[in-house]
Amino acid sequence: MTSWVGSTAAEIAAAVREKRATPREVVAEHLARIERLDGRIGAFRTVRAEAVLAEAEHLEARSDLTELPLAGVPLAVKDNLAVRGESSRNGSAATADTPAAEDHLTVARLRAAGALVVGLTNVPELCVFGTTEGVHGTVRNPWDVTRTAGGSSGGSAAAVAAAMAPVALGNDGMGSLRIPAANCGLVTLKPGPGVVPAGIGRGDWFGMAENGPLATTVGDLRLTLSVLADVPFPPPGAPVPRRIAVSLRSPLAGVLVSRPYTNAVRAAADLLAGAGHQVRRAEPPYPASLGVTALRYWTAGTAEDAEGLDPARLARRTRVQVAMGHRFAGSVPGDDGRERLRARMTEFFAGHDILLTPALARHSPPAGPWHERGWLRNVLVNGRYAPLTGTWNLTGWPAMSVPFGTLPSGAPCAVQLVGRPGTESDLLALAQELEEVRPWRRTAPLG
Numbered sequence: 001m002t003s004w005v006g007s008t009a010a011e012i013a014a015a016v017r018e019k020r021a022t023p024r025e026v027v028a029e030h031l032a033r034i035e036r037l038d039g040r041i042g043a044f045r046t047v048r049a050e051a052v053l054a055e056a057e058h059l060e061a062r063s064d065l066t067e068l069p070l071a072g073v074p075l076a077v078k079d080n081l082a083v084r085g086e087s088s089r090n091g092s093a094a095t096a097d098t099p100a101a102e103d104h105l106t107v108a109r110l111r112a113a114g115a116l117v118v119g120l121t122n123v124p125e126l127c128v129f130g131t132t133e134g135v136h137g138t139v140r141n142p143w144d145v146t147r148t149a150g151g152s153s154g155g156s157a158a159a160v161a162a163a164m165a166p167v168a169l170g171n172d173g174m175g176s177l178r179i180p181a182a183n184c185g186l187v188t189l190k191p192g193p194g195v196v197p198a199g200i201g202r203g204d205w206f207g208m209a210e211n212g213p214l215a216t217t218v219g220d221l222r223l224t225l226s227v228l229a230d231v232p233f234p235p236p237g238a239p240v241p242r243r244i245a246v247s248l249r250s251p252l253a254g255v256l257v258s259r260p261y262t263n264a265v266r267a268a269a270d271l272l273a274g275a276g277h278q279v280r281r282a283e284p285p286y287p288a289s290l291g292v293t294a295l296r297y298w299t300a301g302t303a304e305d306a307e308g309l310d311p312a313r314l315a316r317r318t319r320v321q322v323a324m325g326h327r328f329a330g331s332v333p334g335d336d337g338r339e340r341l342r343a344r345m346t347e348f349f350a351g352h353d354i355l356l357t358p359a360l361a362r363h364s365p366p367a368g369p370w371h372e373r374g375w376l377r378n379v380l381v382n383g384r385y386a387p388l389t390g391t392w393n394l395t396g397w398p399a400m401s402v403p404f405g406t407l408p409s410g411a412p413c414a415v416q417l418v419g420r421p422g423t424e425s426d427l428l429a430l431a432q433e434l435e436e437v438r439p440w441r442r443t444a445p446l447g
Helices: 009-017 023-041 049-060 105-112 154-161 178-184 218-229 259-274 290-305 316-329 337-349 375-385 391-395 424-437
Strands: 044-047 074-078 116-121 144-148 167-172 187-190 210-215 243-246 278-281 354-358 399-406 412-419
Touching (some): 023 044, 023 049, 023 116, 023 154, 044 154, 074 154, 105 116, 105 167, 105 218, 167 187, 167 218, 178 187, 178 399, 178 412, 187 218, 187 424, 210 218, 218 424, 259 354, 259 399, 259 412, 259 424, 290 337, 316 375, 337 391, 354 424, 399 424
Parallel strands (some): 074 116, 074 167, 243 354
Antiparallel strands (some): 187 399, 354 412, 399 412
16 A cells, blocks of 8 residues: 655645545544654644544545645644634743634635645744744754754644655744754745735734745645645746855854855855856845844844733743843834845845855754743854844845755755745745755655
């Protein structure tokens, strides 16, 4: 009998539409893998075993099954997005354990396309940090269980990397899709505003946060993104030569990028140059004030999301984050740091189509109780390993993480692709070129 665990979303959907597999058998196989492996990984806060099996049987009876792009595809959903009948705890003991009456629009679109929600995935409290741990568990990288999967979409990334679901839904406010994707060997795209419905928390972190998928192939990413956006992202035609700027420098002063990540960028640049693209070294004009601007928006967004929650039930690092946010909240509406940053980057991108950078500065921190440690220690550790993503949330421009190469430990390495507003299709095309020439291992070797 064919096992569908480890298959792509596109392969599963095609098999279900063609009656070579039933939604129930596909889901049952993935539930069995979750039961066997998730005790080691910690990806899920809750698994919807009984409910999703019933939903799989209902899906099989749908008259439009042969038309559904994600027919029977198991889906993991980040635990800050509403799933009908389930609570969204957002990684916290302070949030209500009240079932949602309706799906978040992104979840509703994926379900309407035939996806089946197997569970909600763990996040750090209020989705603040680049590691995922808290009162609901610690998420470990399936490629190296001694290290964190990253955050804040850490549970979603770990679920896909461990083949507990072929695709997952997450979101990205300062790198929360790209950081765990880079750690876990996945491909993801943070779209620009308005491409995918947002509605994350109380204010989308002042418009910095976007929803998006995590996948093991560019094809699955494109497929899922098309459903989320309700606009097709068709496969590209013949490659179009792009002007690609290559940067090896961290946007944050004093943070160095380690050799495995700079080597990955150089190798990707050589590959793209060999494919006919115009590739040259060029460093974006990151302002010296970038770190302060990011801190102001990041903390103020957290303070908004914590509105109405009991501070006594928040972890220590979160309480400090919220207090910092209240201090900055009054200055955010009049802050022009983001506009100055956009102006600088618009000028830089006048001479370039795509920016290629490392996805991370170094391997992820050890997995552990980071939620029990101080705020400053968390911020320093996060900034040291993941300084390259937040710039593009401040600008609101699309950015991807693409697996490329491996670290000395054997875990995946990754590069980041950034484009101007509206270039999501261009980024996907370039990522597909990288995948075709240098394919990556899709699933962690967990057995």
